Amino acid sequence: MKDTRTEILDVAEDLIQRMGINAMSYKHISDIVGIKKPSIHHHFPKKENLVEALLERCHIVYGDRYKAIIDRPETTPKKLRLLAGVFEEGLRSGKLCLVGTIGSDLITLQDKSRLILEQTIDSTVSIYTKAFMQGEEEGSLVLRDTPQTVAFTFFSFMIGAQITARAHGGIKSFHKATEVIISSWEAR
Amino acid sequence: MKDTRTEILDVAEDLIQRMGINAMSYKHISDIVGIKKPSIHHHFPKKENLVEALLERCHIVYGDRYKAIIDRPETTPKKLRLLAGVFEEGLRSGKLCLVGTIGSDLITLQDKSRLILEQTIDSTVSIYTKAFMQGEEEGSLVLRDTPQTVAFTFFSFMIGAQITARAHGGIKSFHKATEVIISSWEAR
DNA sequence: GAAAATAAATCTATCAGGAGGTAGGGTGGG
DNA sequence: CCCACCCTACCTCCTGATAGATTTATTTTC
Numbered sequence: 001m002k003d004t005r006t007e008i009l010d011v012a013e014d015l016i017q018r019m020g021i022n023a024m025s026y027k028h029i030s031d032i033v034g035i036k037k038p039s040i041h042h043h044f045p046k047k048e049n050l051v052e053a054l055l056e057r058c059h060i061v062y063g064d065r066y067k068a069i070i071d072r073p074e075t076t077p078k079k080l081r082l083l084a085g086v087f088e089e090g091l092r093s094g095k096l097c098l099v100g101t102i103g104s105d106l107i108t109l110q111d112k113s114r115l116i117l118e119q120t121i122d123s124t125v126s127i128y129t130k131a132f133m134q135g136e137e138e139g140s141l142v143l144r145d146t147p148q149t150v151a152f153t154f155f156s157f158m159i160g161a162q163i164t165a166r167a168h169g170g171i172k173s174f175h176k177a178t179e180v181i182i183s184s185w186e187a188r
Numbered sequence: 189m190k191d192t193r194t195e196i197l198d199v200a201e202d203l204i205q206r207m208g209i210n211a212m213s214y215k216h217i218s219d220i221v222g223i224k225k226p227s228i229h230h231h232f233p234k235k236e237n238l239v240e241a242l243l244e245r246c247h248i249v250y251g252d253r254y255k256a257i258i259d260r261p262e263t264t265p266k267k268l269r270l271l272a273g274v275f276e277e278g279l280r281s282g283k284l285c286l287v288g289t290i291g292s293d294l295i296t297l298q299d300k301s302r303l304i305l306e307q308t309i310d311s312t313v314s315i316y317t318k319a320f321m322q323g324e325e326e327g328s329l330v331l332r333d334t335p336q337t338v339a340f341t342f343f344s345f346m347i348g349a350q351i352t353a354r355a356h357g358g359i360k361s362f363h364k365a366t367e368v369i370i371s372s373w374e375a376r
Numbered sequence: 377g378a379a380a381a382t383a384a385a386t387c388t389a390t391c392a393g394g395a396g397g398t399a400g401g402g403t404g405g406g
Numbered sequence: 407c408c409c410a411c412c413c414t415a416c417c418t419c420c421t422g423a424t425a426g427a428t429t430t431a432t433t434t435t436c
Contacts (some may be wrong), residue, residue, distance in 0.1 A: 004411080020293040022210035025395060039412050041397065096292060103351040104284060104292040105208040114355070121356040144371045145364070152352070153365040157341070160348020163291040164340070167302070168309040176333070177341040183332045184372040192385080213421065227386050229423065 005043045007033050013054055017095035021051065021105050048110040051102070055116040058098045059123065062086075066127045076135030077186050080154070083128070084178040087158045091166060091174055099124070100159040125151045135185070142187045150185070157181055193231045195221050201242055205283035209239065209293050236298040239290070243304040246286045247311065250274075254315045264323030265374050268342070271316070272366040275346045279354060279362055287312070288347040313339045323373070330375045338373070345369055 002010075011032045015024040026047070030037045044050035069082045087097060099120055106114065128151035135141030143150050158178070165174035190198075199220045203212040214235070218225045232238035257270045275285060287308055294302065316339035323329030331338050346366070353362035 019295045020208065020210055022208060023293060023296045026397090027394075035411095036413060037396090038398080038414085042411065045397085047396065094295070099355075100348070100351060101292050103355045104289050105211060106351075106355055107207045107282070108211045118356045121352055145368045149364045150368055152357070152361060153345070153349070153368040156349040156352040156365055157345040157369075158348065159351055160288070160346065161341070161344040163288060163294075163347055164309055164344040167287075167291045167294055168306045169340070173340060176337045177344055180333045180338050180341040181345075181369075214423090215420075223385095224387060225422090226388085226424080230385065233423085235422065 004033070004035065004039075008040055008043055008050070009054055009057060012050055013058070013098065014095070016054070016101055017090065017098060021102050022108060048113060051109065051113045052116060055098065055102070055113060055120060059116065059120045063123055063127060066124065070127065070131045070134075076131055076138060076140045077182055079131050080135075080182045080185075081178070083131070083154075084158060084174075084182070087162055088171060088174055088178075091162050091171055094166060096162050096166065097159055100162055103159070104163075121155070125155055128152075128155055140187055141185045143185060154181065192221070192223065192227070196228055196231055196238070197242055197245060200238055201246070201286065202283070204242070204289055205278065205286060209290050210296060236301060239297065239301045240304060243286065243290070243301060243308060247304065247308045251311055251315060254312065258315065258319045258322075264319055264326060264328045265370055267319050268323075268370045268373075269366070271319070271342075272346060272362075272370070275350055276359060276362055276366075279350050279359055282354060284350050284354065285347055288350060291347070292351075309343070313343055316340075316343055328375055329373045331373060342369065 008029055011029050012024065015028055015032075026037050026040050030040055033040075040050075044053065065086065066083060069086075070079055072079065072082070074082070090097060099117065102109070102113075102117060103121075106117070109117070125148065129147045132141060132143065132147035132150050132154075136143055136147065161174050161177045165171065165177070196217060199217050200212065203216055203220075214225050214228050218228055221228075228238075232241065253274065254271060257274075258267055260267065260270070262270070278285060287305065290297070290301075290305060291309075294305070297305070313336065317335045320329060320331060320335035320338050320342075324331055324335065349362050349365045353359065353365070
């Protein structure tokens with residue numbers, strides 16, 4: 001049995017990914033979790049606390065997930081496709097990457113949340129960077145800029161593609177666009 | 189002197205681009221425009237009407253703007269950089285492309301708005317497609333997929349890059365990422 | 377061209393509902 | 407006993423939205 005705090009975070013994450021941070025409310029969460037609204041305030045006194053906890057968790061969980069993919073014994077292009085698969089998986093149920101949704105409402109965030117979001121982008125890009133460095137070393141990728149910059153580009157693209165694909169074309173569009181990006185860096 | 193309706197649309201657009209569609213309210217608009225809240229309801233009875241009008245206007249205005257860029261007597265890579273410049277310009281004042289912000293809150297939209305958003309993506313991609321076709325013809329671009337798919341990829345990327353760059357790195361990051369994308373398609 | 381009628385735009389006042397948030401009372405396990 | 411957890415009840419503020427009076431333009435009529 002999951003503890004309530006975790007359950008709240010899970011539901012909140014799901015709701016935010018689907019409808020955005022400002023459309024999600026404590027009422028929504030409490031209805032789904034099956035507890036009353038003030039009980040959520042017991043775990044997360046203010047909404048900003050919830051958002052911070054969520055971003056911090058996302059920072060760790062997805063960081064680990066990306067690392068695990070990149071540490072696999074595969075070619076780099078394959079790894080990039082697996083990374084894209086993580087985003088595709090969310091899209092399959094109409095969910096956006098937290099960095100994307102929350103980032104699009106950046107101004108409504110508290111300073112601390114904004115900072116965590118910034119750090120999350122930073123560390124995600126760092127993790128991706130490793131893959132692109134490997135790709136250059138093993139000769140499977142040909143890059144015209146630094147691995148860091150390319151990693152940022154790749155991450156940015158996937159956040160955008162999730163949004164556009166959800167609104168028009170769905171998974172198929174996302175998949176095709178991903179192929180365009182990755183193949184343009186693939187050595188041939 | 190601008191008419192009130194246009195002024196409302198201008199202010200609403202600005203607010204949505206900065207803080208997202210669900211954080212923007214009629215009160216915010218009325219305070220800035222300098223009229224009372226119910227006066228906005230006179231022009232746009234329901235919020236969905238405002239959003240529809242906004243998306244329809246965006247559809248036309250930016251469509252024309254993109255077309256104007258693509259019809260210039262420049263090389264295609266230069267045109268792509270000019271298109272990116274439009275997004276960079278918004279970013280300079282912390283504003284996201286309407287398709288990006290509104291798209292990230294897709295679920296909270298009415299069917300009609302969702303449809304217009306879909307059409308906007310579709311027609312924007314069509315306009316971009318023309319540029320990529322020209323690029324292949326003139327030999328300045330080398331693509332590994334159809335111009336349509338590459339156009340969708342490019343648009344998606346810019347929407348995502350606006351979000352990530354606003355949260356981390358700013359215009360400089362956006363610019364560098366744009367260069368990565370465009371140069372990867374540039375013939376050499 | 378002045379007056380009257382019509383239409384458009386804005387106002388004040390108000391509403392119901394939902395947002396985040398608080399106070400304080402149970403309840404059950406270490 | 408105490409502390410963590412969840413509850414009921416409530417508060418304030420803001421949301422989109424409506425009704426109806428008032429003002430401002432525009433048009434029609436004499």
